[in-house]
Amino acid sequence: MLTTASVPDPDKVAYWNNAVSRALVPMTVAPRDDGPFNGRIATDRLGYLQVSTMEADAERVSRTPALIARSSEALVAVGVQVSGTATFIQDGRRAEVREGDLVVYDTTRPYFFDYPQRFTAHVFQLPRHMLRVPDSDIRQVTGNAIGTGDGFGAMLLPFLATLASSAEGYPPAVADRLAGNVVDLFATLIAERAHPDGTDTDTTRSHLLMRVRDHINRNLGDPNLSPEGIARTHRISVRYLHRLFQGEATTVGRLIQQRRLEECSRELARRGGTTPTVSAVAQRWGFVNPAHFSRAFRAAYGVSPREWRNLRTAQDDGGRSAAVISAPGTVPRAAADARGADRPVTGLPPSRA
Template structure:
C-alpha cells in the first residue's frame, strides 16, 4: 500500500474544523486565505498519497473561496505546479492575466507562485489533485502564465490521459507497494510535461522561445520514455524530433547538463531506485545496469560511484541493512 494520510472533519471538534482544514491545505499545497459560508459547521475529508517528490490527493468539501495573495507568496512559496480534476461541483479561477470557469471533469492548472482567487461551488465539491515541484517540469515564468488557468478537458486528449491516471491511483492504493510511489510520481510528472507541451503547441503565434521550451519538454519526455533503449543516443533523439544533432545540443546548452549527461543521470537515478528497492534484491546488479543502459559493469560502477559516492553493491547492502 502507498504511504497516505487521511483527514476527516468529523475527527475534529466542530469549532476547530475550518481552521484545521486551512492548516492542512497549507501543508499539502501552500498557505492560503480561506472563506466559507459553512465555516461554523465545516465538513471535509481528504486522502493525501505520497509519491516521492509528487503528492496526489482526493478531497470532498463544502464550497470555499481560496485566496493566494502576493504577501503569502513572499512568505512561503513551495515553487510547485498544482493540477486538480473537478469531479463534482463547479468553480472559477481568477488571476491577473485570466479568468476561467470550471465544470465537472475539467482540469484546473495553477502555480504556487501566482496570486489567485479560486471559488468552488456545489454541495459538496470533490476534486482529485496533484502537486509537483516546478523543477520536474521546468518552464520560464512568462511561459507558466500561458498555461495557468487554461481550460483543459479531462474527458479527451492529453487531459483525459492525465485525469484517468490520477483517478486510478487515488481510487485504490492497496495494490501498490510503498516503493512504487516514486515511480508513479515520475509517470505523473511525464504526463504533466506532455500536457504542458500540448497546450503550448496549441497556442496561437507563440514566440520562438516558447516553441523552443515546448520542444525541450517533448524531447525530455521522449528520453524518459526510451531510457531502456541502448540506442538512445543524441543522434537518435535528434532524428526522432526531425532536428539536427547540433541543434539538439544547442537546445540543451541552457539546461543543467548536456544531452548525454542528462540521459546518463536519468539512467543512474532509475538504477538507484531499483538497487534500493527491497522487492528487487534478488535481481542481479548487472541485470539492473544493463536494463538502464550500462552493459559494461565497470562503466556502471564508475558512473554510479561518481554520482552517489559509493559502489552499486555497497548501496544495495546499505539499503538492505536499513530494512532490518
C-alpha cells in the same frame, strides 16, 4: 487523512483552514454558508509528487501574497474537478471549472477558488523545477479550465483518477517511476496548451527530448525499455521519437545501449568491499543476455567486462592506478598496453588494406 468529523462545530472552520494549509500550501478558506461546515482531505506521496483528495462544503479559497511569503518552495499544482463546479482565477484570467476539468496553477502567484456547492477535487503538487518547462509557458496555461472530453485531456484524466485512488499502495521504487511519468505528462500538457498552433517548435522539441533522455536514464534497468514503450509513455509516435534524435548523432536504441554500458563500466570499476558478479551488474542495468552483453561491452571498450574490472588494480608506469574511462569507444592505457597498442577502439574490425 484530516477531517472535521470529530471537531466541535465552532472550531471546524479554524481546523479546516489549518488542515488545508498543512496538506497543500498556506491559504485562507471561508465557508459560503452559515451552517455547520464539513470537510476532509487525504494526502499521499509518490516520490516528489504529492497527491491529495479534498472533499468539502461550499467555500472560497484564497492564496494571497502574504501567504505566499510563508512558503519556502515553488510548486505547480494540477487540480482535477471530480464533482461540483468552481470558479478559478489566476494571472488575470477567470475560468469556470466543470466536473472532469483540469486546472493548472502556480503556488508562487496569488490565486482564488470559489466552490458554490459541496465538491470533490484531486490536487497534484510537484516542485516547479521538475517540470523543466519555461515559466512563460506555465503562465499561459494558468487561469484556464482544460477540458478532458477529448484529445490529450481525455487520456490524462483516467490515469490521474486511478493514481489518486491508489497512491498509497505503491512501493517506493514504483512510486518514484510513476512520479517521473506524471511529470512528463504534465509537461506535455503545458507545452500543448501553451503552443496550440505549433509555434516555438524548437523549444518544445528540446524539452521533449530532455524528458525522453531523462526517462531513459531513470529506466535503464528495465529490460523492456524500448522505443515503442518510450513513445507510448510520452504520447508520441515511434516515428516522431526517431525524428527527435535525427540531430543527436545517435538513435534511441543506441543511446539506451550506450547508457547501459556506461553504468555497467562504472559499477564494474568501482572499488569496494563486495564485488558483484559481471552477470549481476549486466542484469541490474537491463542486459538479459550475458553473451550479448559481453559482445557489446568488448565492442565498446575493447576488453571483456571481467578484464575491465581487473584493470582497476592495474598500475601505470608512474605508479598510479590506471584511469578508468567510462565513455564507450576509448580504452584505458593499461588495456591498450595489454593489447599491444595504445589506440582508441571504435568497435569496427581493423582495416585489411
